[in-house]
Amino acid sequence: MEDEPHRCFSFLPTFLPLHILIYTPNPVLPEHNRTKSAAVFFHILTMIISRFLRRGISTSTSPTRRRSWWDHVTPALKDLINAVTDAFLADPCPYKINLGVGAYRDDEGKPVVLQWVREAEGKIGATNFLESTSTAISSKLVEESAKLIYREDLDVIKERRFAGIPALSGTGACRIFAEFQKRFYPDSTIYFPDPTWSNHRNIWGDAHVPGRTFHYYHPDSKGLNFVALMDDVKNAPDGSFFLLHPCAHNPTGVDPTDEQWREISSLFKVKNHFPFFDVAYQGFASGDVERDAQAIRIFLEDGHSIGCAQSFAKNLGLYGHRVGCLSILCNDKIQAVAIKSQLKQISNAMYSSPTIHGISLVSKILSNPDIKALWLKEVKVMATRIQRMRATLREALERLRSPLNWQHITNQAGMFCFSGLTRAEVDQLAKEFHIYMTHDGRISMASVTTKNVDYVARAIHEVTASNRDIKILHNIGAYKVNTDICSTSLGTNKTRARGMNLAL
Amino acid sequence: MASTLLSLASATPSASLSFHEINKGKLNRGCMNKEKTNPFIKAKSFGRVSMVVASNVSRFEGITMAPPDPILGVSEAFKADNHELKLNLGVGAYRTEELQPYVLDVVKKADKLLLEKGENREYLPIEGLAAFNKVTAELLFGVDNPVIRQQRVATVQGLSGTGSLRLAAALIERYFPGAKVLISSPTWGNHKNIFNDARVPWSEYRYYDPKTVGLDFEGMIADIKAAPEGSFILLHGCAHNPTGIDPTPEEWRVIADVIQEKNHIPFFDIAYQGFASGSLDTDAASVRMFVARGMEVIAAQSYSKNLGLYAERIGAINVVCSSPEAAARVKSQLKRIARPMYSNPPVHGARIVANIVGDSALFKEWNAEMEMMAGRIKNVRHKLFDSLSSKDKSGKDWSFVLKQIGMFSFTGLNKAQCDNMTNKWHVYMTKDGRISLAGLSLAKCEYLADAIIDSYHDVS
Numbered sequence: 001m002e003d004e005p006h007r008c009f010s011f012l013p014t015f016l017p018l019h020i021l022i023y024t025p026n027p028v029l030p031e032h033n034r035t036k037s038a039a040v041f042f043h044i045l046t047m048i049i050s051r052f053l054r055r056g057i058s059t060s061t062s063p064t065r066r067r068s069w070w071d072h073v074t075p076a077l078k079d080l081i082n083a084v085t086d087a088f089l090a091d092p093c094p095y096k097i098n099l100g101v102g103a104y105r106d107d108e109g110k111p112v113v114l115q116w117v118r119e120a121e122g123k124i125g126a127t128n129f130l131e132s133t134s135t136a137i138s139s140k141l142v143e144e145s146a147k148l149i150y151r152e153d154l155d156v157i158k159e160r161r162f163a164g165i166p167a168l169s170g171t172g173a174c175r176i177f178a179e180f181q182k183r184f185y186p187d188s189t190i191y192f193p194d195p196t197w198s199n200h201r202n203i204w205g206d207a208h209v210p211g212r213t214f215h216y217y218h219p220d221s222k223g224l225n226f227v228a229l230m231d232d233v234k235n236a237p238d239g240s241f242f243l244l245h246p247c248a249h250n251p252t253g254v255d256p257t258d259e260q261w262r263e264i265s266s267l268f269k270v271k272n273h274f275p276f277f278d279v280a281y282q283g284f285a286s287g288d289v290e291r292d293a294q295a296i297r298i299f300l301e302d303g304h305s306i307g308c309a310q311s312f313a314k315n316l317g318l319y320g321h322r323v324g325c326l327s328i329l330c331n332d333k334i335q336a337v338a339i340k341s342q343l344k345q346i347s348n349a350m351y352s353s354p355t356i357h358g359i360s361l362v363s364k365i366l367s368n369p370d371i372k373a374l375w376l377k378e379v380k381v382m383a384t385r386i387q388r389m390r391a392t393l394r395e396a397l398e399r400l401r402s403p404l405n406w407q408h409i410t411n412q413a414g415m416f417c418f419s420g421l422t423r424a425e426v427d428q429l430a431k432e433f434h435i436y437m438t439h440d441g442r443i444s445m446a447s448v449t450t451k452n453v454d455y456v457a458r459a460i461h462e463v464t465a466s467n468r469d470i471k472i473l474h475n476i477g478a479y480k481v482n483t484d485i486c487s488t489s490l491g492t493n494k495t496r497a498r499g500m501n502l503a504l
Numbered sequence: 505m506a507s508t509l510l511s512l513a514s515a516t517p518s519a520s521l522s523f524h525e526i527n528k529g530k531l532n533r534g535c536m537n538k539e540k541t542n543p544f545i546k547a548k549s550f551g552r553v554s555m556v557v558a559s560n561v562s563r564f565e566g567i568t569m570a571p572p573d574p575i576l577g578v579s580e581a582f583k584a585d586n587h588e589l590k591l592n593l594g595v596g597a598y599r600t601e602e603l604q605p606y607v608l609d610v611v612k613k614a615d616k617l618l619l620e621k622g623e624n625r626e627y628l629p630i631e632g633l634a635a636f637n638k639v640t641a642e643l644l645f646g647v648d649n650p651v652i653r654q655q656r657v658a659t660v661q662g663l664s665g666t667g668s669l670r671l672a673a674a675l676i677e678r679y680f681p682g683a684k685v686l687i688s689s690p691t692w693g694n695h696k697n698i699f700n701d702a703r704v705p706w707s708e709y710r711y712y713d714p715k716t717v718g719l720d721f722e723g724m725i726a727d728i729k730a731a732p733e734g735s736f737i738l739l740h741g742c743a744h745n746p747t748g749i750d751p752t753p754e755e756w757r758v759i760a761d762v763i764q765e766k767n768h769i770p771f772f773d774i775a776y777q778g779f780a781s782g783s784l785d786t787d788a789a790s791v792r793m794f795v796a797r798g799m800e801v802i803a804a805q806s807y808s809k810n811l812g813l814y815a816e817r818i819g820a821i822n823v824v825c826s827s828p829e830a831a832a833r834v835k836s837q838l839k840r841i842a843r844p845m846y847s848n849p850p851v852h853g854a855r856i857v858a859n860i861v862g863d864s865a866l867f868k869e870w871n872a873e874m875e876m877m878a879g880r881i882k883n884v885r886h887k888l889f890d891s892l893s894s895k896d897k898s899g900k901d902w903s904f905v906l907k908q909i910g911m912f913s914f915t916g917l918n919k920a921q922c923d924n925m926t927n928k929w930h931v932y933m934t935k936d937g938r939i940s941l942a943g944l945s946l947a948k949c950e951y952l953a954d955a956i957i958d959s960y961h962d963v964s
Binding site: 203 | 567568
């Protein structure tokens with residue numbers, strides 16, 4: 001912008017050297033030499049003049065030079081998971097694959113609008129645009145959510161001995177709880193499994209609750225490090241707060257067995273720890289919502305008073321609507337009312353309430369047996385597809401005679417597979433094969449399809465093959481490659497891709 | 505459920521003491537009672553070994569009931585009342601002449617379009633729907649405003665006004681630690697909660713003058729001048745809540761002068777654009793005037809009232825910066841704050857607003873409906889004023905009803921008088937004397953006038 005006034009001068013420095021080139025010294029016609037000298041002189045003079053002009057004009061009130069209140073605001077680090085999607089979106093390659101965000105895709109790789117959602121939305125219509133005190137519908141959502149996760153026939157549910165509020169999906173529910181924890185246990189900390197969803201730290205961090213970790217994932221076995229987990233639980237100070245993933249652990253997909261959950265629950269009882277469950281994938285681990293709630297049911301049998309953040313983003317397919325539920329089990333109804341009032345106060349100062357649209361959808365589907373049955377079917381379909389893709393990916397890698405053990409792909413459950421790929425290998429997958437995933441090697445199996453699974457297997461095999469100098473490129477048959485489209489993005493690795501015979 | 509475990513604690517007898525420490529901690533929100541020991545662990549130290557009795561007592565045993573929200577509590581009390589003449593002038597939610605909630609026609613149309621399109625419900629980016637962010641900034645600052653063309657506005661979709669204010673508050677806390685926000689006295693009740701929870705200190709500037717039932721302009725200017733340099737001044741862009749008293753254009757200019765002079769940052773809360781005068785542009789005049797002066801401005805928007813989208817929680821936070829580069833940085837930090845709060849905002853309301861504002865036919869229709877809604881409130885003000893003037897023989901000046909603007913009117917009634925309004929006349933209002941004219945019909949103006957006159961003169 002500040003260059004506009006003297007744009008007319010900017011051509012000169014480039015224009016003049018051409019004159020100099022054209023007029024080479026001519027011994028026969030000395031007047032040409034004079035012309036050339038004059039051109040050089042004029043060129044230098046113009047450069048000096050334009051530099052002064054530029055400096056003179058731009059020191060006036062150009063906005064970029066004016067002091068801003070926000071000079072000290074540095075650019076924020078990009079959210080890790082969203083950064084993967086950003087990189088994916090920026091990639092022009094037509095056969096790129098995004099295995100980053102945990103959002104379910106069908107076998108065509110497309111987002112799915114669940115049938116139940118369409119049916120329920122038709123019923124809701126525009127009648128819900130009332131003021132945000134839609135207490136009846138909110139209460140219904142909380143009641144139905146509690147039944148879904150805690151079981152209808154439990155005393156604590158029947159007697160309404162729980163406090164709950166609708167929340168902005170899982171993140172919102174965790175955040176409200178973190179603020180609540182800070183308010184009533186100001187010196188407490190929270191123990192996260194190592195690893196955990198990347199946003200957990202920020203959520204409790206922004207609520208000023210320091211985070212600690214307990215051992216969870218065993219990188220060697222790519223399974224649960226149960227012994228170390230129990231040690232950490234035992235060594236934590238009595239009455240600590242723990243965040244637990246009841247099923248389909250994010251990012252590892254590694255879940256304790258029922259027996260292990262029972263032992264964890266007993267130890268929690270001895271240590272008087274507070275278990276807070278982040279339930280983001282009920283239904284996605286096994287395909288059965290009851291089965292996936294087993295860990296929580298075990299804790300309830302042992303008499304724990306737990307807290308629960310439920311997300312309906314994935315299992316109900318409501319991602320963008322931001323619906324979830326925060327619930328805390330209490331001793332009696334009076335306490336439930338008191339705690340609910342505190343939770344409401346916290347949420348009122350943050351966003352007042354979630355949207356009625358999302359709340360209506362969830363309460364409709366959970367309370368209507370026909371729509372609920374339809375939903376349960378759809379959850380099973382989604383979970384089954386993911387399980388099939390797990391098996392297919394593992395088989396493909398084993399068929400390629402990969403030297404590594406890929407059992408964990410089928411051992412792990414839920415949306416994610418903790419592949420064990422290193423950061424370097426993840427980067428290589430992105431650069432050379434246009435396959436995107438988070439840096440920790442977490443693959444969203446929900447984005448793997450029958451069409452791309454072979455390519456993914458091949459690519460993983462490529463980057464993990466022990467001897468990187470000898471690349472064995474297997475021909476996988478009828479797929480054709482069109483490298484011309486991607487020649488620019490492949491750069492020096494054109495040969496590799498050409499040999500891969502990629503499906504488009 | 506009541507199982508009791510007796511167990512020997514590990515060799516950390518101090519663990520039980522730490523809970524007593526915790527109990528001595530923060531108490532100012534009615535949390536744990538000081539005298540109560542932590543009921544979850546009843547421990548007695550015997551030298552190095554403690555006997556810990558763990559029962560199924562809740563960890564949150566001592567949590568007391570939070571005070572009811574003063575505004576929403578009014579609606580609840582109203583619902584419980586069975587009197588046939590009852591009137592709810594509590595919540596600022598628009599009602600028709602028949603006192604029914606009103607779903608705007610444009611919203612119904614936009615919603616139907618969305619249903620037909622059947623778009624997916626994927627996550628929005630953290631900053632919200634791009635189409636919405638574009639139109640919301642244009643709506644507030646004007647489509648041709650240089651700040652938009654120069655990309656100097658950081659706009660992030662927020663959860664209506666509340667959520668947008670909270671994002672800004674968190675930004676202030678993070679980048680201006682210790683800086684104060686000055687809020688008007690009185691102001692919307694939730695402002696204080698938002699800044700408290702965001703740990704941003706605040707203080708008040710004089711605003712309402714009970715003697716004139718008007719603006720205490722001198723007090724306001726004096727308090728803004730007296731604030732430490734670099735404070736954030738929270739201003740209501742139009743239709744001040746709860747008083748309905750707005751500065752005149754000349755007064756706005758003086759306010760801008762003082763803010764510039766003292767190097768403060770203006771922080772606008774615009775919840776009623778279009779609702780105050782009936783014109784979207786007129787109601788944005790104050791914000792636009794500040795921006796035209798080259799000032800850096802924060803502005804929170806809400807579509808709860810003007811589009812009736814209360815329950816869809818749609819709004820935006822805008823930060824006008826002096827350069828596009830600063831705006832990009834600020835936007836990235838707003839996203840950084842939003843992600844651990846709710847990850848990304850809800851999609852439905854954003855799509856509705858984007859569709860309405862982005863479609864010229866729907867936009868025209870919206871303008872017409874807004875004029876109708878604002879017009880109804882103006883008519884009600886006139887009728888109320890006429891009723892008060894004709895019925896009240898004391899010669900009291902009721903013209904403030906006409907001078908005030910927007911959904912609310914500050915009647916000047918004190919708490920006892922407000923109680924009388926409710927107890928005797930079954931008129932529900934907030935205890936600060938605020939009535940929501942959006943909840944008043946022409947048919948009920950005379951009744952209300954009787955109630956106000958009675959409460960004003962016969963109750964002290």
